Amino acid sequence: MKLYLLIFSLFATSVQAQAPGQNVDILPRGEEAIYKAEFKITGTTINGFLAVNHKKNDVLHVSFTSPMGNNLLEMRWKNGRWKKIYAVDKLGSRHLFGMMAEDILLLFAHYQYDQKFVDLGDEWKWQKKTLFPVFEDGKLASVKVSGRRHHPSKTVSYTHGEDCVEEMSIEHQGFPFSIVLQPLKKK
Amino acid sequence: MLKIFTFFLLLSLPKLTCAQDWKTLETDNEMLTELKSTLKGMQSFKGDIQQEKSFAFLTEKLISNGVFLYQKESKLRWEFKEPIEYIILINENSMRLKEEGEEKKYKGMNQILRQVKEIILGCIDGSIMTNPHYKTVFSTDGNSIRIQLQPKEKNLKEFIQQIDVEFLKDGSLLKKVTLTDPSDDMTVILFSNIKSNQEINEALFADF
8 A cells, every 4th residue: 555655656746737738838948028017015015127047947036126126036946945135124034035036936936946845636645735726728827835834825826928928926815015027028 | 472372461460450459447437437427427337238148058148128218326127028018127125026917026037137236336336437336347448448347245146147347438327247157158238329327218227
């Protein structure tokens, strides 16, 4: 029985999350983009731009900059861990940084590149959380994220345009924290 | 022989034409005295701006375009029209921000805005040349005067690594401001179509 469970769990982790034709890559490997960004953090709104690079080795490099160009936050995700490169005081506290870092992985569905990610078909497991993906027309439309008991859940939503995601957002239920990203149109 | 000479001449031509040799200026240099005096007398300043932010880890650049208005003392309207509409209004000690038609409250971010305001206003009225919070180096390439500033204090160093300000030698007009972040990312602000000491509608500094 144990052997059967082991084989089943190994099989489950190797199966792709999406059904054939369904796409969960928000920023595909090797691509970069700049997004108009709005962070709402406990009553404070911080606007700016989020520059993101999904490197070919699945490193995710992110920088949040103000409209005047100065960096507010820069971090890099590599081998399942975030490294804080720079953060202004307002964004640098451990709790806030941890929350933003996790939300960015959720927004870009980058958890799928984490070894701890487990695909169980209709639901995904990642870092003691259960993720419930919803697909519309073969594209990821939303992901509800449930954590431990008494921890607020989060919802990631995607609005798709003709050839790219036009808006993505994450909202925490029962906690005033949200991020909204819109890609800048390339000229 | 002539062919070889021409070949080497062509090779070295780009270096000869593009090289900008910056010569350091002493603080009591005549050019600096003149620049200081012109900037001190600056009553108003308006022009177009192009802001180019480059990220060390990205090939794409973030380019913003807009207009810039200044009125003595400390009145500033910094308006980006693209890629997003964004207006910063500074009128003496008040500071307001509007983004895509909506006024925003920036609790907690005021410190950053204050730093940027001090740098930009300092570049226009020349006060940055004598700002005690920065280590300053002056230089010229013949056509422009450059001021390179490096913050002395730790809290400023965390925010900015270096500021390079360039003025046209003729007319002492602000040409370019380059802000280098601690992570080596750079923001270049280019000023063009500048008109100085012309009347500007006061209402533009009072409201969006």
